[in-house]
Amino acid sequence: xxxxxxxxxxxxxxxxxKEMHIAEGILSGPVLAAGAVLTLAGTGIGxxxxxxxxxxxxxxxSACFFVASLIHVPIGPSSxxxxxxxxxxxxxxxxxxxxxxxxxxxxAVFFQYGGITTLGVNTFIMAFPAVCCYLLFHGLIKxxxxxxxxxxxxxxxxxxxxxxxxxxxxxxxxxxxxxNVAALVVAAHIPVMIVEGIVTLFLVMFLKRVQPEMLTxxxxxxxxxxxxxxxxxxxxxx
Numbered sequence: 001x002x003x004x005x006x007x008x009x010x011x012x013x014x015x016x017x018k019e020m021h022i023a024e025g026i027l028s029g030p031v032l033a034a035g036a037v038l039t040l041a042g043t044g045i046g047x048x049x050x051x052x053x054x055x056x057x058x059x060x061x062s063a064c065f066f067v068a069s070l071i072h073v074p075i076g077p078s079s080x081x082x083x084x085x086x087x088x089x090x091x092x093x094x095x096x097x098x099x100x101x102x103x104x105x106x107x108a109v110f111f112q113y114g115g116i117t118t119l120g121v122n123t124f125i126m127a128f129p130a131v132c133c134y135l136l137f138h139g140l141i142k143x144x145x146x147x148x149x150x151x152x153x154x155x156x157x158x159x160x161x162x163x164x165x166x167x168x169x170x171x172x173x174x175x176x177x178x179x180n181v182a183a184l185v186v187a188a189h190i191p192v193m194i195v196e197g198i199v200t201l202f203l204v205m206f207l208k209r210v211q212p213e214m215l216t217x218x219x220x221x222x223x224x225x226x227x228x229x230x231x232x233x234x235x236x237x238x
Contacts, residue, residue, distance in 0.1 A: 021069075021107070021122055022167065024115030028174040035121030035170070039101065042127055046097035054092060057214065058099050061088045066103040070111070082192065086159030087200050089130025090141065090152070091214055096130040097123065121170055129162035141204060141215050148208060148215075149201050156200030157193040164189045 027035075050058055061084075068082040089096040101123045107113040114122045133155040140151025168182025207214050 021104075021114035022118050022125075022170060024117050026174065027118060027121060027170055031170055031174050032117060032121060035118070035124045037120070039097065039120040039123040039127070042094065042097035042124065042131070043101055046092075046094040046099075046127075049093060050095040050098060054095060058092060058095055061091060062099045062103045064088075065100060066106060069103070069107060069113070082196060082199070083126060083160055083163065084196070084199075085126045085130040085163065086133050086156040086196060087203055089127075089132075089134040089159060090138065090155050090200065090204075093134045093138070094131055096134070097127040100127040100130070125163050125166040125170065128166065129159040132162060133159045148204055152201040152204035153197040155197075157197035160189055160193045160196050161186070 065084050068084045137151040137155045140147045164186035167185050171178035171182045
């Protein structure tokens with residue numbers, strides 16, 4: 001059941017009030033199952049690649065994603081919000097899956113954004129574009145001159161656009177009558193794409209100056225400590 005009493009091609013307010021969070025009772029069973037399986041696979045890969053050096057970083061990014069998604073800006077009859085999935089992917093790569101999953105789960109439990117049954121689909125909608133943008137543009141972030149800025153803007157903007165397309169795909173594969181609504185979701189997030197691109201650009205400029213290893217994926221020097229067997233051991237300087 002689609003849970004669509006409002007009429008053909010229309011969605012309940014539970015989706016349109018919180019654009020990128022698809023509510024329960026809308027998507028079909030096969031779409032929900034596919035989203036859950038894909039998110040489970042992505043989270044498994046992300047947890048393997050999320051080493052202990054990045055745990056604190058992942059917690060901070062999860063909190064930023066959680067807060068950003070709560071700030072809604074009215075646009076016409078609906079509303080949009082910042083996502084920051086591109087920034088999360090740019091810094092953590094595949095680690096974006098578990099980070100975004102935790103944030104969306106907390107939002108579903110405490111604020112009823114999305115839902116538990118749609119958690120897999122909503123996570124995939126936001127995490128998969130983050131990983132794709134990481135794979136596409138991470139090489140530019142490592143370069144010099146203007147290339148990191150181009151890569152940063154593209155990461156922020158394209159991740160939002162891709163998320164909008166996935167929302168549309170989830171709705172379309174549930175019912176073809178939702179195609180117009182899917183197009184509206186993408187169009188409503190065009191301003192968000194620009195804003196996210198600019199915010200991600202400034203974030204890269206800041207990190208390039210204060211902690212560039214967060215962008216390169218390399219761990220910062222840890223002298224005079226050395227990690228041995230998962231624990232830190234004090235060593236003497238030569």
